[in-house]
Amino acid sequence: MRVLVGGGTGFIGTALIQLLKARGHEVTLVSRKPGPGRITWDELATSELPPCDAAVNLAGENILNPLRRWNETFQKEVLSSRLETTHILARAITKAAQPPQAWVLVTGVAYYQPSLTAEYDEDSPGGDFDFFSNLVTQWETAARLPGDATRQVVVRSGVVLGRGGGAIGHMLLPFRLGLGGPIGSGHQFFPWIHIRDLAGILAHALEASHVQGVLNGVAPASTTTNAEFAQALGTALGRPAFIPLPSTIVQAVFGQERAIMLLEGQKVVPRRTLATGYQYSFPELGAALKEIIA
Secondary structure: OEEEEEOOOOHHHHHHHHHHHHOOOEEEEEEOOOOOOEEEHHHHHHOOOOOOOEEEEOOOOOOOOOOOOOOHHHHHHHHHHHHHHHHHHHHHHHHOOOOOOEEEEEEEHHHOOOOOOOEEOOOOOOOOOOHHHHHHHHHHHHHOOOOOOOEEEEEEEOEEEEOOEHHHHHHHHHHHOOOOOOEOOOOOEOOEEEHHHHHHHHHHHHHOOOOOEEEEEOOOOOOOEHHHHHHHHHHHHOOOOOOOEOHHHHHHHHOHHHHHHHHOOOEEOOHHHHHOOOOOOOOOHHHHHHHHHO
């Protein structure tokens, strides 16, 4: 297939493009800068959709960038980097004389309300209780296409774990030094997925004609708490992991609203993802971490 990938230069995009090429697909990137095998967002907004069989959007400013203060300017960037790119792609698909067969968007499990007891699958309610859940609702709405000429899939991703980026990138040093541990109480759920599985679910969604609607992009071992994750990472590194990161520090670095993403969590299950026939490479945390730090 010819696949158009928006925001394909990041951590998830790099893994997805590698997998798509390995499976024999042709990839065109939509990015801010022009280059070979690329078109820019500006070009896409003003011209026609290039010929493609499928499109996927991964674009979005990193919400948990600790170097950026959580103020109105950054919030607008977080919103616009997701909504504008999604609007541009959805509009181009709608106007295309030959629309692609599949259109896939990656959003997040922030759609579901943090809870120590609730369990969420793809049909659970959410999307309306804070900045991030409302962002997911707006983002998914921006992607919606009229009619059914194109299959539409939304993958709500958990915390992506992988070598050379994602959440693990920031954690490895303190954990290697034996200074790692749970964040806040550690009781909050920690919905995670290995990068290879997120790329695998996206490729599955692009290729398999029966897949549509919302899929939860989380590992099936979804009852991991933050403390269990810290313990497993410590074990994988052969280091103790007992030193908690106090919630006051997390709030000071990230701001009250963003800190919720780290201090609270949701138990999310990939019921529909499994039902579509996707087979996980890393369903268990221990094996996933072993591969990442090997």
